[in-house]
Amino acid sequence: MTDTDLVLLAAPTLAVEAQYLSSTRYRAALFAGLHARSRAARSQALASVVSIARSWADACYDPATRRGSGTLALPRSPTTATTPAAGPASAAPNDDPAESRMLLHLHVLTLIRIATSCPYPDVRAPLTALLRDLRASGVPIPRPAHPTPSCFLAPGDFVPLSDGTTHAPAAPDAASSPTTTLPSGAPLHLPVPPRRKFPGYGTPRAAWSALRDLADPSSGGGRVMHLDRVLAYFPAYLTKWRLATRAVLRDTNGPVPRAWRLYLAVAAASQFRCLPVAALMRSEYLQAGGDPAWLELGWAGVPRKLVALAGLNAALAHQPWRVTPMLIAALVDPAGMGATSPDAWTVAEIVHAVTVLVTVHAQCSLALGTGVVPEPDTVGGAVLVHEDLVAEVGAVPVSTATVMATVADAAAAAQVVSPAEASLTDQLIARLKESASFSEEELASGAAAETAPTSAASSFVEAEQARRAAFVRVETGTDVWSDSETEQTLPTPYDGATFLASIPPPPPPSGLHVPNDAADAATLRQCATWWARPGMIPALVAPDLACMATHFTDPADTSLVAHHVDFDVKAADYTVFRLGDWSWEEHGLGLVSKYLGHEVGELLDEAFAEAQHMTDSSVFVTDEDMDDFGGDDDHDDGEDFNDGALGSDDDDDNYHSEDHEDHGDARWAAWRDDAVRGTSPAPYPAPPVDLAALRVPPAPTPTDSRSVCSTSTRGAAGIDTAPFREAIWYYVLRLFGMSHDDYNYSRVNHFVNKRTKAFVKKVACAPHTLTYRDWMRMGVLLRPEEKAHVVVLVSEARKQAALVWALSAINKYLDHPGDYAVKPGSS
DSSP states (O other): OOHHHHHHHTOOOHHHHHHHHTOHHHHHHHHGGGGOSBHHHHHHHHHHHHHHHHHHHHHHSOGGGSSOOOOOOOOOOHHHHHOOOOSOTTSOSOSSHHHHHHHHHHHHHHHHHHHHHOSOHHHHHHHHHHHHHHHHTTOOOOEESSSSSBSSSOGGGSOOOOOSSSSOOOOOOTTTOOOOOOTTSSOSSOOOOOOSSOOSSSOHHHHHHHHHHHHOGGGTOOOOOHHHHHHTTSHHHHHHHHHHHHHHHTOSOSSSOHHHHHHHHHHHHHTTTOHHHHHHHHHHHHHTTOOHHHHHHGGGGSOHHHHTTHHHHHHHHHOGGGOOHHHHHHHHSTTSOGGGOTTOOOHHHHHHHHHHHHHHHHHHHHHHHTTBOOOTTSTTSEEEOOHHHHHHHOOSOSOHHHHHHHHHHHHHHHTOOOHHHHHHHHHHHHHHHHHTTSOHHHHHHTTTOTTSOSSOOSSHHHHHHHHHHHHHHTTTOOOOOOGGGGSSOOOOTTTTSOSBSSSSOOOOOTTOOOOSOTTOHHHHHHHSOTTBOTTOEESSOOHHHHTHHHHTSOTTOTTSOOSOOOOOTTOSSOOOEETTTSOIIIIIHHHHHHHHOHHHHHHHHHHHHHHHHOOOSEESOOGGGSOOTTOTTTSSTTOOOOOSSSSOSSBTTOOOOOOOOOOHHHHHHHHHHHHHHTSOOOSOOOOOOOGGGGSOOOOOOTTOTTOOOHHHHHOEESOOOHHHHHHHHHHHHHHTTEEOTTSOTHHHHHHSOHHHHHHHHHHHHOGGGOOHHHHHOOSSOOOHHHHHHHHHHHHHHHHHHHHHHHHHHHHHHHHOGGGGOOOTTOO
């Protein structure tokens, strides 16, 4: 195919995309079985998927002109041999050849996503082999834009997908073992290297069980998102967060229709130009049967009732203290006509819309704060590269070994310890240990804080004045940071191993306008690849998301909040919110439960609590101080969590032991030989990589110019980190103008340094401005999972703050609706 053909293939019309995504009955039947807990069900579904993919490929691309098809052997099972493929396995997906190729293209993107994220290795390996076979036979197969779910985390920092056991696959020597590549010379995706200690706060069994629960179609799942792979560090939180998000956004119950909720989700993600979340919500909106025209026209093409939420969306994203009872009154009775107005929102609908918007805003903070990249089957998640351009562009690595060597070198360079961060980490550890020696009364009075008043307040008035003064001083901080230490070049773990234009990829330019007509291939290619390296062709083009920074803002309303502005404690038009008077726990939870159901309120509350209280009681404890991966602490009684890839056909809730003490060299060679022959390979093994290069350097010797004290390079275990977590939580609430009477705000300056505050503020208020340097130089030495925990805390705190501002405004309106009523003719 020519370059122009690839561009047009990657630009299916919204009608074609909607036709594919909204065919929920067929797509659900086709793909749901791939995530079933039963290995027999997965094998049956796999046979259908492979048969249909091959028949579509034959119908869309003349087999006589293709380059010769290879073979693909599926795992044999009784059901595979006897069950015929379901669906239109012998016909093209559409009578129109061009549309048929587009539908096949969308189908292939879904297969790529499942092949790289499915929690079952007996699904991932055959699908990878199928895609390799289709590519070898001439079908254009896109490549993921980035080799891992996050561009901030190194390959060895992720919770690995299960390979059938709880033991990490042994890695052979990189110098002696060749690697397997795709026919083009590039891996379909970057394999994940092992790390000695299972990352995160949970066990392998808990993490893999959480991912399988998310994928299980019988429980309303069916997809493991990139963000899920990052949050797998915290299995309990991941489960509660996904349940709460699903209840708010995706459940069929609720006063706001599901398609409307998902459209609001796209608009909410657009406030932060968050492509990973917006692209995912866009796909779900089309899959839910949403009108494609709404995406093409933005707010200009939707009902006036929805347009009325543009101001609420902007305020909740950037300045939630601007959500007032007057704004709520304008939604309930926009024209002063009472309930007879066709554009009026009910209170229940407003509560639901608010919950949707703040949930997605918080998800944007999570995604952008941890460097999550778009899913392969969404806009920005994959690229098409013409074979003639591979060598010319130079973005495709020659081999997996070359990629991993580059990643290892970059990761090692990026982990050089900054003396300033080491010193601040020592200070934090010392203060956390010191705080453990104070009583609860002393902590509440501020006796443990350096900046607390030196003498006890003689009266309640003086105590209140001291508390308010500490609240005002929070943003100032006391720590000094040397900018010269942050100006050094900081290579990313993926230099030369990604199709993204930068790490992280740039957000969509606000003035970008991509044509809706796919006929102009050159214009499409030029306008739609702001996030990809030069010469790349996007696997999906979405004009609406390309200009989403302005597409989902009401152009007729110039009063909309456009960006974050710091909360001014001395402002005349708003005041500090006293959480002692109105809080989530005492008031907001009940209001959500009243209008959305008790379950929704409880799920949100459980996610808040889990984010605040989860911990492994350590600060930057390196792997040398921990048990080896797969030790007794990582799973129960030596039982291996087997997912059926190497075991029986029974349900995968059954566990049994397997001997996996085979040598890495032999395992890698066997997998390579199987893949080259085209037979179904065993679970994908870890690639050759020098683990030492991916680890934080040990404590330097006294002669090392980077010499720092041993505490900061090894961290501290068995320590109560609650004061640090609380300081981050209350600092975020402070950013949004909320004051808690029972918290001494001098403790924020005591436990959170200026550099960490800068990172927290970016995640909470402007996540689209985060850089890789912000992630690596957070102001304190933390493991990747600890950094992700900081992002989780910030995300949940900003969600709660925005909820409280909005729900309290709704409550004030309900208490005195006549005081805020819109006068007829004033709208």
